Amino acid sequence: MIMNATELLRLHAEDHPYLSRYAEMIASATERGAEITRQILLFARPDSAQLRPLSLSQLAAEVCQLLRHSFPKNITIETVWEGDNDFILADWSHLHQVLLNLALNARDAMPDGGTLTIRVDRERGENLRTRFPESGPEEYVAVHVSDTGVGMDEATRAHIFDPFFSTKERGKGTGLGLAIVYGIVQNHRGFIDVQSTPGQGTTVTLYFPATSPPARSVPPPEEAEQGRSGGTETILVVEDEEAIRETLQEILSSAGYTVLTAANGMEALDQYQRHQQDIALVITDLHMPSMGGKELMKRLQEIQPTLKVMFATGSLDHCSPSAVLEDGANAVITKPFRIQELLTTIRKTLEDRPVSYLEGEEA
Numbered sequence: 001m002i003m004n005a006t007e008l009l010r011l012h013a014e015d016h017p018y019l020s021r022y023a024e025m026i027a028s029a030t031e032r033g034a035e036i037t038r039q040i041l042l043f044a045r046p047d048s049a050q051l052r053p054l055s056l057s058q059l060a061a062e063v064c065q066l067l068r069h070s071f072p073k074n075i076t077i078e079t080v081w082e083g084d085n086d087f088i089l090a091d092w093s094h095l096h097q098v099l100l101n102l103a104l105n106a107r108d109a110m111p112d113g114g115t116l117t118i119r120v121d122r123e124r125g126e127n128l129r130t131r132f133p134e135s136g137p138e139e140y141v142a143v144h145v146s147d148t149g150v151g152m153d154e155a156t157r158a159h160i161f162d163p164f165f166s167t168k169e170r171g172k173g174t175g176l177g178l179a180i181v182y183g184i185v186q187n188h189r190g191f192i193d194v195q196s197t198p199g200q201g202t203t204v205t206l207y208f209p210a211t212s213p214p215a216r217s218v219p220p221p222e223e224a225e226q227g228r229s230g231g232t233e234t235i236l237v238v239e240d241e242e243a244i245r246e247t248l249q250e251i252l253s254s255a256g257y258t259v260l261t262a263a264n265g266m267e268a269l270d271q272y273q274r275h276q277q278d279i280a281l282v283i284t285d286l287h288m289p290s291m292g293g294k295e296l297m298k299r300l301q302e303i304q305p306t307l308k309v310m311f312a313t314g315s316l317d318h319c320s321p322s323a324v325l326e327d328g329a330n331a332v333i334t335k336p337f338r339i340q341e342l343l344t345t346i347r348k349t350l351e352d353r354p355v356s357y358l359e360g361e362e363a
């Protein structure tokens with residue numbers, strides 16, 4: 001919930017009326033701790049890395065789409081794609097996190113606005129040899145993330161990859177962003193180059209070994225989601241924790257959905273009876289006092305056997321997606337989840353498309 005609220009903060013422009021509320025929500029929880037947990041959770045699960053050919057420019061386009069909604073209006077986002085084959089063997093969510101971390105740093109470096117440019121091109125390995133002696137003879141795909149911000153002096157530049165090194169005020173930065181970037185890039189056999197001039201801006205360039213495009217020209221499923229992650233259906237959200245409920249409501253209505261909410265199973269049944277014609281999907285917490293998610297699903301499906309139900313489980317619940325699915329749910333999402341992951345799972349569920357679950361969670 002802290003994580004989603006933080007993401008929401010980023011999704012809303014600074015003058016947004018909800019902003020101060022979410023800021024309060026976050027302040028009352030330990031933001032710093034949550035951020036650290038989030039970053040470490042992602043990073044500490046290399047087993048969940050799924051290496052597949054992915055197009056860096058497609059990934060960058062997806063990140064930019066997210067940024068355009070959330071960055072202050074005085075920051076212009078530009079993208080440049082050069083060359084046709086920009087496929088690398090990579091884990092989509094890890095690389096998504098990498099580009100996001102770089103973009104957020106660029107944003108923070110431009111408090112008075114400026115331009116963020118993401119450029120993707122190719123570089124021959126031999127041209128990298130002087131800077132990165134370990135580079136092989138193969139071709140590399142490069143992604144350059146540039147800002148026109150405050151830049152860094154050499155003293156700062158020397159420490160940016162150190163865990164917990166941050167020049168941001170307490171509560172604003174954990175100093176883990178670039179440490180995570182570094183770790184993930186290493187795991188992908190890549191290299192990082194940082195060019196920065198105080199007062200002018202910074203360019204962070206990542207190089208990854210190029211791979212051939214997938215045999216079929218069909219993009220991997222996640223990439224195909226781009227631009228269609230929202231919808232207009234009506235969704236009933238059942239969640240006893242107010243903050244999570246409100247966060248979910250805000251995420252889903254921002255994505256275009258009509259959202260009804262219920263704080264417990266009885267309220268949910270009541271809402272369902274009143275809006276049965278409209279409700280396309282019920283998202284319910286698994287554990288709630290008095291009536292849990294499974295019992296609620298049973299009661300709802302007695303009323304409407306074809307009703308789609310999605311469970312939101314805590315990561316500490318230790319219940320595998322497959323077990324929950326056997327109980328009759330259409331989909332499961334494990335908290336904490338990323339907004340994109342949530343929206344993608346919802347779309348797939350509504351369209352009767354298969355939802356894939358990380359193998360690590362099946363155990």
Ligand SMILES: Nc1ncnc2c1ncn2[C@@H]1O[C@H](COP(=O)(O)OP(=O)(O)OP(=O)(O)O)[C@@H](O)[C@H]1O
Nearest residue numbers: 105109151160166167168173174175176177178202
């Ligand atoms: N684009 C940039 N322009 C200027 N300085 C930067 C840029 N990117 C990183 N830095 C410097 O490097 C430091 C470390 O960055 P890093 O992303 O690791 O942590 P953070 O942004 O401070 O916190 P977090 O990313 O965990 O929220 C920053 O505090 C900042 O001083």
Ligand SMILES: [Mg+2]
Nearest residue numbers: 101105177178
């Ligand atoms: Mg950062």
